[in-house]
Amino acid sequence: MPDGADAVLDVKGLKTVFRTRGGEVHAVNSVSFHLRPGELLGVVGESGSGKSVTMMSLIGLLPSPPADVRAGEVLLKGVDILKSTPEELRAIRGARIGFVFQDPMTSLNPVFTVGNQIMEPLKRHMGLKGKAAEDRATELLELVGIPDARKRLKSYPHQFSGGMRQRVMIAIALACDPEVLIADEPTTALDVTIQAQILELVHELRRKLGMAIIWITHDLGVIAEIADRVMVMYGGQIVEQAPVRELFGNPHHPYTRALLKTIPKLGDERDERLQIIEGQPPILTAEPSACPFRARCAHAFDRCERENPLRRPIDGQPLGRGHDVACHWNPEGADA
Amino acid sequence: MLTYTIRRLLLAIPTLLFISLVIFLLVDLAPGSPASQIPLTVPPEVRMKILESMGVNEPVHVRYLLWLKQFFVVEPLVLIDSTFGTAFAEGQQRILSWQSRSPVFDIIVERMPQTLTVIGSAYVLGVLIALPIGIYSAYRQYSWFDQLGTFIAMIGFSVPTFFTGLVLILIFAVELQWFPSIYDTSLKVTDWDSFLAQVRQMAMPVMVLALYNAATISRYMRSSMLENLGQDYVRTARAKGMSERVVVLKHVLRNSMIPVITVIALGIPTIFGGAIITEQVFRVNGLGALLIGAIQGSDLPMVQTLTFIFAVLIVLFNLIADILYGILDPRIRYD
Ligand SMILES: Nc1ncnc2c1ncn2[C@@H]1O[C@H](COP(=O)(O)OP(=O)(O)O)[C@@H](O)[C@H]1O
Ligand SMILES: [Mg+2]
Numbered sequence: 001m002p003d004g005a006d007a008v009l010d011v012k013g014l015k016t017v018f019r020t021r022g023g024e025v026h027a028v029n030s031v032s033f034h035l036r037p038g039e040l041l042g043v044v045g046e047s048g049s050g051k052s053v054t055m056m057s058l059i060g061l062l063p064s065p066p067a068d069v070r071a072g073e074v075l076l077k078g079v080d081i082l083k084s085t086p087e088e089l090r091a092i093r094g095a096r097i098g099f100v101f102q103d104p105m106t107s108l109n110p111v112f113t114v115g116n117q118i119m120e121p122l123k124r125h126m127g128l129k130g131k132a133a134e135d136r137a138t139e140l141l142e143l144v145g146i147p148d149a150r151k152r153l154k155s156y157p158h159q160f161s162g163g164m165r166q167r168v169m170i171a172i173a174l175a176c177d178p179e180v181l182i183a184d185e186p187t188t189a190l191d192v193t194i195q196a197q198i199l200e201l202v203h204e205l206r207r208k209l210g211m212a213i214i215w216i217t218h219d220l221g222v223i224a225e226i227a228d229r230v231m232v233m234y235g236g237q238i239v240e241q242a243p244v245r246e247l248f249g250n251p252h253h254p255y256t257r258a259l260l261k262t263i264p265k266l267g268d269e270r271d272e273r274l275q276i277i278e279g280q281p282p283i284l285t286a287e288p289s290a291c292p293f294r295a296r297c298a299h300a301f302d303r304c305e306r307e308n309p310l311r312r313p314i315d316g317q318p319l320g321r322g323h324d325v326a327c328h329w330n331p332e333g334a335d336a
Numbered sequence: 337m338l339t340y341t342i343r344r345l346l347l348a349i350p351t352l353l354f355i356s357l358v359i360f361l362l363v364d365l366a367p368g369s370p371a372s373q374i375p376l377t378v379p380p381e382v383r384m385k386i387l388e389s390m391g392v393n394e395p396v397h398v399r400y401l402l403w404l405k406q407f408f409v410v411e412p413l414v415l416i417d418s419t420f421g422t423a424f425a426e427g428q429q430r431i432l433s434w435q436s437r438s439p440v441f442d443i444i445v446e447r448m449p450q451t452l453t454v455i456g457s458a459y460v461l462g463v464l465i466a467l468p469i470g471i472y473s474a475y476r477q478y479s480w481f482d483q484l485g486t487f488i489a490m491i492g493f494s495v496p497t498f499f500t501g502l503v504l505i506l507i508f509a510v511e512l513q514w515f516p517s518i519y520d521t522s523l524k525v526t527d528w529d530s531f532l533a534q535v536r537q538m539a540m541p542v543m544v545l546a547l548y549n550a551a552t553i554s555r556y557m558r559s560s561m562l563e564n565l566g567q568d569y570v571r572t573a574r575a576k577g578m579s580e581r582v583v584v585l586k587h588v589l590r591n592s593m594i595p596v597i598t599v600i601a602l603g604i605p606t607i608f609g610g611a612i613i614t615e616q617v618f619r620v621n622g623l624g625a626l627l628i629g630a631i632q633g634s635d636l637p638m639v640q641t642l643t644f645i646f647a648v649l650i651v652l653f654n655l656i657a658d659i660l661y662g663i664l665d666p667r668i669r670y671d
Contacts, residue, residue: 059575061571061574061575090577090578090579091577092577093574093575093576093577094575094576094577094578095577098575099572099575101568101571101572101575103568106567106568106569107568107569107571107572108569108572109569109572109573109587109590109591110569110591110665110666110667111590111591111594111664111665111666112587112590117572120573120576120578120582121576121577121578124576124577124578125577156666156667158666158667169572172572172576173575175576
């Protein structure tokens with residue numbers, strides 16, 4: 001991206017392929033984006049659109065085999081971490097990039113105390129020991145709003161509720177003051193009130209700590225509430241990217257438009273939201289040579305079949321800075 | 337946990353009583369009497385006297401109750417007497433072997449060391465071999481190491497121990513003459529040479545049983561590790577930047593050991609069963625050989641007592657396995 005220079009994280013042309021028995025699955029196709037300091041970037045898309053695989057590719061969290069990160073650069077403050085050794089990557093994970101996962105019920109190790117699991121990165125990355133590690137762990141639990149923190153260090157994960165466990169996960173991710181926090185659907189498994197509390201917590205932590213955040217969700221309602229900028233993913237690629245107001249006010253891609261229509265209005269059944277877009281996301285057995293959305297797109301025409309659209313700016317700003325979209329169709333009538 | 341343990345112990349009492357009754361009656365139905373051990377030259381009246389003195393002519397429930405009393409009261413008292421020099425059991429009738437006329441428990445105590453050294457060390461060795469193999473096979477699933485491990489484990493638990501035993505005897509004792517084919521129980525370890533002799537005579541039975549135990553336990557270890565390696569908390573540990581050593585040997589192993597330790601504990605009494613065959617093959621004069629001899633000689637008290645001891649061990653180690661599970665898994669609270 002042209003303005004990648006001031007970015008904490010600058011991802012260029014990332015490609016991730018899974019080698020499976022049934023052949024290759026191209027889960028991430030030439031994904032480029034950047035994250036500015038202190039920014040909250042929302043990532044949306046149906047499940048299977050490649051959100052998790054993209055983020056896990058960044059920091060080498062995918063098991064290989066079957067995963068193979070084939071191409072791309074991931075610049076963390078200008079240094080390409082895809083070229084780092086496994087040992088260097090480990091020094092980055094949990095220290096400079098924190099990760100929170102979807103399911104707090106299974107993401108903590110059931111047989112170790114919460115304190116043990118929070119202190120692990122403190123010991124490894126910050127060299128804290130004994131009392132110092134314990135003090136910092138207590139501080140972290142207090143930071144994420146867990147009452148009676150020092151005593152709770154000795155509790156096991158099953159002694160916490162789902163929401164409290166997700167707070168613990170956030171405390172672990174923030175343990176070493178990371179520059180980037182990646183949260184992969186952190187509230188999907190929680191019920192609505194708890195979800196609101198976690199979002200509130202993230203607002204507060206951003207204010208206090210100022211790290212940049214990537215927030216993955218398939219819930220545009222959440223994005224509207226917390227994101228500065230939004231990236232819409234489909235079929236392993238970014239199909240639209242814009243500041244949050246611009247995206248909600250002026251959506252371009254037919255997929256984004258369809259997604260926006262699926263935001264539940266008061267009284268709607270929650271479960272029915274995503275089924276409004278007819279059809280299934282594609283399973284990509286090769287690098288797509290056509291638009292991955294064409295089969296489900298109401299506006300598809302012959303060019304969509306021939307050529308996978310590249311991202312293009314639509315508001316005159318340089319690519320990546322303003323509003324861009326990967327679509328041949330032009331809502332104003334004339335084909336692009 | 338304590339109340340749970342006590343409750344389980346109390347529950348074990350009726351279980352064991354029932355098992356003891358079944359064992360006693362089944363064995364009692366078998367043909368055989370101490371009369372067959374008395375030389376035919378003894379006149380019939382004297383013969384009857386001897387039998388009476390052994391309580392053989394009493395009705396079956398009286399004999400059962402007497403045996404129970406002897407097993408649970410008299411023999412423990414004898415044990416206390418011999419440790420503390422007291423005399424609680426004086427004048428009490430102990431369980432006597434029909435074959436040798438000496439107390440069953442004295443013979444068992446005499447045979448125990450052979451079984452424990454051979455079978456016990458085979459089990460410990462088997463576990464020590466199995467755990468690293470299981471861990472590494474799972475971590476490198478489908479690698480050549482894993483494939484080889486799977487192959488050897490298949491052989492290990494599909495080929496019966498008497499067969500592997502005979503093959504080993506043919507190769508190492510008959511052909512190569514590295515190891516003796518018969519276990520010499522009278523060998524006492526006093527110096528380096530006798531120690532080496534002991535190791536050499538133990539080598540084959542230990543190898544056979546260790547291979548079998550390692551085969552089963554390594555499979556359990558492997559599948560338990562595989563199950564845990566795919567868990568979300570493993571990804572969390574990696575996302576924290578933990579080294580692979582910590583991820584595998586702390587996070588995954590600690591979880592995987594829970595079912596494996598249970599299996600190991602449950603397997604301890606069954607190794608005595610396995611010992612029966614191996615002891616026959618290698619002529620180890622241990623408890624297994626004792627049981628076979630007692631069955632062949634219709635020595636009912638010996639058979640009843642040995643079988644019941646196996647049953648007690650099984651119940652006991654079931655309890656131990658459950659308690660270990662509770663200790664190892666913080667999610668389980670028995671109270
Ligand atoms: N282990 C795997 N093996 C093969 N394909 C995979 C694997 N993990 C993910 N994929 C593929 O990657 C695609 C994107 O998955 P993911 O990133 O998890 O989607 P989401 O947007 O829901 O997070 C999936 O549709 C799937 O086809
Ligand atoms: Mg996902």
